[in-house]
Amino acid sequence: MKLSSTLGFSIYPSTWQEKRKQLSSLYQEGSAVFTSLHISEEFSDAYVGQVEEMMAYLNETGYEVIADVSRRSLEIFSEDSLVSLAERLKIDVLRVDYGFTQEEILLAAQKVPVCFNASTLTEEDLMVLKETGKTFYAMYNFYPRPETGIDREQFMKRNELLKHYGLGVMAFISGESEKRRPLYDGLPTLEEHRHQKPYVSFVDLMNGYGIKHIFVGDGLLSEEEAEPIRLLLEEGVYSIPVSTLEKEDLLHKNFTVRIDSPQSLIRVQESREYATPGAVIEPSHTTERKLGSITIDNKNYGRYSGEVQILRETFERDDRVNVIGQVDPCYHSLLKNIPNGAKIRLTKR
Numbered sequence: 001m002k003l004s005s006t007l008g009f010s011i012y013p014s015t016w017q018e019k020r021k022q023l024s025s026l027y028q029e030g031s032a033v034f035t036s037l038h039i040s041e042e043f044s045d046a047y048v049g050q051v052e053e054m055m056a057y058l059n060e061t062g063y064e065v066i067a068d069v070s071r072r073s074l075e076i077f078s079e080d081s082l083v084s085l086a087e088r089l090k091i092d093v094l095r096v097d098y099g100f101t102q103e104e105i106l107l108a109a110q111k112v113p114v115c116f117n118a119s120t121l122t123e124e125d126l127m128v129l130k131e132t133g134k135t136f137y138a139m140y141n142f143y144p145r146p147e148t149g150i151d152r153e154q155f156m157k158r159n160e161l162l163k164h165y166g167l168g169v170m171a172f173i174s175g176e177s178e179k180r181r182p183l184y185d186g187l188p189t190l191e192e193h194r195h196q197k198p199y200v201s202f203v204d205l206m207n208g209y210g211i212k213h214i215f216v217g218d219g220l221l222s223e224e225e226a227e228p229i230r231l232l233l234e235e236g237v238y239s240i241p242v243s244t245l246e247k248e249d250l251l252h253k254n255f256t257v258r259i260d261s262p263q264s265l266i267r268v269q270e271s272r273e274y275a276t277p278g279a280v281i282e283p284s285h286t287t288e289r290k291l292g293s294i295t296i297d298n299k300n301y302g303r304y305s306g307e308v309q310i311l312r313e314t315f316e317r318d319d320r321v322n323v324i325g326q327v328d329p330c331y332h333s334l335l336k337n338i339p340n341g342a343k344i345r346l347t348k349r
Contacts, residue, residue, distance in 0.1 A: 149191030187217025
């Protein structure tokens with residue numbers, strides 16, 4: 001078994017039934033879900049039955065399942081090994097928590113892919129894992145309490161070590177329309193993602209850090225939240241939501257980021273060719289060009305007239321450049337993670 005999807009969700013035995021319809025609509029081939037089988041608040045007399053029903057549904061729908069398990073999980077299900085638990089519940093990847101010896105984990109890894117806590121593995125542990133020749137994963141925690149999520153520098157350093165030893169790395173982003181207990185304040189891995197749009201955080205993890213397996217810590221996404229991520233994964237197109245745009249004929253069309261665009265701005269490759277032949281672009285709204293501004297060069301820029309740019313930094317005003325729109329401020333940090341050569345689409349609801 002090999003995880004193939006880059007977007008995953010989180011569900012739990014006590015609440016999965018109310019998410020059933022949404023899970024079906026969000027499913028795509030290779031989709032994965034994360035669940036935990038040792039959260040004490042979830043335990044009840046009906047717990048074992050709830051888990052078995054949930055796992056049967058996920059398996060039938062086609063989801064790959066990563067389950068967080070501990071010694072307590074074995075006790076609850078009256079199983080004597082990780083392998084027997086995985087086989088009974090059809091778990092695709094075991095994320096092992098506290099209570100297991102290295103010998104038990106490596107024995108289980110002969111039969112089932114194993115995932116570790118990405119923050120606690122030592123380099124000595126990683127050397128042992130590499131020697132087995134098996135596929136292992138490392139999943140970061142999510143952090144319910146504000147101010148406790150991992151910082152950028154710490155995350156980058158840790159990822160370098162994990163990837164050096166060949167582990168597939170997984171991390172969490174916050175949801176938006178749905179927030180989960182205990183604090184209902186987002187469940188991200190990185191603190192800076194706590195209140196970001198899920199799409200922005202997703203692209204940051206994927207392009208900024210090279211993370212291939214990204215899960216929504218709070219649960220699922222609405223269709224509206226999932227739409228730009230799907231567009232990216234299925235068509236390779238980055239959706240850029242705008243709050244204002246004077247030239248609405250630029251909306252909902254695919255354009256290309258020039259391969260030689262500088263880090264400070266996006267040059268739209270097709271813009272000068274797309275401009276109306278013979279049309280003269282008069283100077284208008286030649287104001288300060290703030291981060292997120294969408295601009296078009298006017299007639300004063302000569303042969304550059306008609307070139308459209310999206311700014312990743314703030315520039316001073318220029319009489320040769322008209323400001324014609326603004327990227328929605330919630331998506332400003334998305335711009336730095338759109339690579340040169342990528343397809344983009346300006347969107348507005």
